[in-house]
Amino acid sequence: MPVIREHGIEAERQGRVPRETLRRLDRAGVFRMAVPERFGGLDLSLERQAEVVGRIAGACPATGWNMTVWLTGALIAGLYPDKAQKEVFDGGSVRVSLGFATTGRLTPVEGGYRLSGRWGYNSGCHAADWDVLGAVLERPDGTEEEFFALVPLTELSIVDDWDVSAGSGTGSATTVAEDVFVPAHRLIGYDASLTGETGERWNAQVPGRGYGAVAFIMSLYASMALGLARGALELFFERLPGRGITYTDWDDQRRHPLVQQQVAAAANRIEAGAALTDRVIALLQERADAGERPTDAEKAQVRGRTAFAGDLAKEAVQLLYSLSGASVLKRSVPIQRYHRDILGFTQHALAHPLPNLEMQGRVLMGLAPGSYIL
Known part of the structure; x- marks a missing residue:
C-alpha cells in the first residue's frame, strides 16, 4: 500500500491509475476477487471485497473508486450466458468498467x-478489458427496452475529456461505440441485471453471491469512502509531530482542546459510518445465503445508509483538512487530494446523500422508494 500511496499524485497527473499500481494490484490478486472460481477467480464475499476496496482507497482514493466500478462490472458480467462469461473471465483476472447511463442505441x-x-464518466476505462454499457433498443411497435451490452475495450474509442478538479486519477473519460457488433449472448436486460435476475440464470449463481448490482456498488462505495477517510486520518497523524498553531502560543497542535475534539469527531464519524455499512453488508449476505432478494424497502434502506456513511466520511475528511493549516494546499501534501476527491465522489448521482436519504425516508413512512435503481 505505501507504493500505491506514493503513486497517488502520479494518478492525478496522468488522469488515470498508473500502470505500476495496476501491476501491483494484479499481482496481489485483487482483480480476481469477483471472478467465479470455475474461471480461476477468488469469488470473495462482499464483505471481503469491501475490506480490500477500503484499504486501497486509503492508499489512493482514485484507485479505490475505480475498484468499486471494476468489481461491480465483473459482478454484472457474471450474469451473462456462460459463453460470454468464458470470454470475459477465462484469464482469471479482469477489469470491467461500467457505463450505467442508457446513452447507447441498439439495432438488431x-x-x-x-x-x-x-458514455461519459466511464471510470477506469483506460485500464479496463471490457465495458458494460447501457443502451436502448427500439422495438418495431415503437416501444423501447433497456439493455446492458458487454463490449471489449479494444472495440471502443476513448475521448480524453476527463479534466476535473476532483477524482482526476479515476480516468472517468468518455467511451464511444461506432456501429460495434454485439453478439446476442453479450446482451442482458437492464432491470434484470441490476437485481441479479437474468431470466434463465445461465451462470447457475453460486449460493451467497446474489447481491444485486446497485446494493453491491453502494456497499463498495461506502467502504471506499470510509477507507479514504481512514487514510486521511493516518496522514493527519503523520504530520502532527512538531506542528504548532501559527501566530499563537500553541507550539503543539495536539494539546489544543478544539483540535482534540475535532479529531475525535472525525474518528467517530468514520466508525459510525463503518457500523452502518457493516449492517448493510450483513443484511445483503443474509439474503444472498438464503437465496433471497432484499425487498424494495430494504434496498432503499441500503441506498440511504451507504450514502449517509459516505457523507460521514466526507465530513470526517473536511474536519481533518480544516485542521491541517495552509501548507495542506501544496499538491505534495496528499490530504488536499483526499479532500478534493471525497467532495467529488459524494457528488455522484448514485452516491449523493440527498436523493438516497429521500428514498430511505419514503419507505420509512410507508411510501414506494420513488426509483427503480435499487
Whole structure:
C-alpha cells in the first residue's frame, strides 16, 4: 500500500491509475476477487471485497473508486450466458468498467446487434478489458427496452475529456461505440441485471453471491469512502509531530482542546459510518445465503445508509483538512487530494446523500422508494 500511496499524485497527473499500481494490484490478486472460481477467480464475499476496496482507497482514493466500478462490472458480467462469461473471465483476472447511463442505441442484425453511442464518466476505462454499457433498443411497435451490452475495450474509442478538479486519477473519460457488433449472448436486460435476475440464470449463481448490482456498488462505495477517510486520518497523524498553531502560543497542535475534539469527531464519524455499512453488508449476505432478494424497502434502506456513511466520511475528511493549516494546499501534501476527491465522489448521482436519504425516508413512512435503481 505505501507504493500505491506514493503513486497517488502520479494518478492525478496522468488522469488515470498508473500502470505500476495496476501491476501491483494484479499481482496481489485483487482483480480476481469477483471472478467465479470455475474461471480461476477468488469469488470473495462482499464483505471481503469491501475490506480490500477500503484499504486501497486509503492508499489512493482514485484507485479505490475505480475498484468499486471494476468489481461491480465483473459482478454484472457474471450474469451473462456462460459463453460470454468464458470470454470475459477465462484469464482469471479482469477489469470491467461500467457505463450505467442508457446513452447507447441498439439495432438488431443477424446474430446480434449493432451498438452506437457515447458514455461519459466511464471510470477506469483506460485500464479496463471490457465495458458494460447501457443502451436502448427500439422495438418495431415503437416501444423501447433497456439493455446492458458487454463490449471489449479494444472495440471502443476513448475521448480524453476527463479534466476535473476532483477524482482526476479515476480516468472517468468518455467511451464511444461506432456501429460495434454485439453478439446476442453479450446482451442482458437492464432491470434484470441490476437485481441479479437474468431470466434463465445461465451462470447457475453460486449460493451467497446474489447481491444485486446497485446494493453491491453502494456497499463498495461506502467502504471506499470510509477507507479514504481512514487514510486521511493516518496522514493527519503523520504530520502532527512538531506542528504548532501559527501566530499563537500553541507550539503543539495536539494539546489544543478544539483540535482534540475535532479529531475525535472525525474518528467517530468514520466508525459510525463503518457500523452502518457493516449492517448493510450483513443484511445483503443474509439474503444472498438464503437465496433471497432484499425487498424494495430494504434496498432503499441500503441506498440511504451507504450514502449517509459516505457523507460521514466526507465530513470526517473536511474536519481533518480544516485542521491541517495552509501548507495542506501544496499538491505534495496528499490530504488536499483526499479532500478534493471525497467532495467529488459524494457528488455522484448514485452516491449523493440527498436523493438516497429521500428514498430511505419514503419507505420509512410507508411510501414506494420513488426509483427503480435499487
